Amino acid sequence: MSVLEANKVTKQYQMGEVSVDALDNVSFAVEKGDFVAVMGPSGSGKSTLLHLLGGLDEPTAGDITLANRPISKLSDDEVTIVRRRKVGFIFQFFNLVPTLTAAENVALPLLIDGQNIKKYEPKIGQLLETVGLSDRADHKPDQLSGGQQQRVAIARAFVNDPEIVLADEPTGNLDSKSGTAVLELLRQFCDEKEQTIVMVTHDPRAASYANQVVFLKDGHVIQNLTIGQRSGDEEDIRAIMRVMRELEL
């Protein structure tokens, strides 16, 4: 049973008289525990796809099924609930709330969902420990490095035990050491909790942490590559780069 399915998904943006086909007839499925990387040139529709998969935007045509719910057929309120409870998001620019501490930022999805935070304190502490920030729980984002902020964002994305975590260039704004730490954490959640992850990236090395790479070009899925589970494996990186060259990405 797939955790996530996109079936003939099309997205057109209407800009006055002009319409942009951001995605055209995209279909694919993500199984539980899969770590999928989405690659493709700038403007190929990667972020659009991630937004549709997470219910942040609606497709023009086609269906998206998330955790057995046809999200393209639900009301706005229902989609909001599914998104809050079933999806974790990680963005390129961390998107932490500047006035909240690291621990409060991690708790935010629970707060928004009206949960009793007291009950979750051990879990928040445990997540901060997993991402190596136990000693930074009371720091505000501007008192943290970029890599630390992204690790807070990772803990936040996992706090509600989501069915799926969607990450848009999570290493795009980090130096290579912090980027590797972020990728290793994602891989760890995948290995230890069978966490399902879809990650957009430009970087073949980042994509090598996944076990499946979906290549997008001009809004189409043009290739699907299955790779080994070994993170940062040179052979996988070469295979990804070969496809990128062949497809002129």
Ligand SMILES: Nc1ncnc2c1ncn2[C@@H]1O[C@H](COP(=O)(O)OP(=O)(O)OP(=O)(O)O)[C@@H](O)[C@H]1O
């Ligand atoms: N809100 C919008 N309104 C109109 N057009 C949009 C909108 N968002 C994206 N587009 C267009 O849709 C296409 C796909 O954009 P998208 O942001 O998905 O690309 P991307 O693959 O994420 O690119 P990048 O690697 O630069 O982030 C582009 O041609 C873009 O100009």
Ligand SMILES: [Mg+2]
């Ligand atoms: Mg993008």
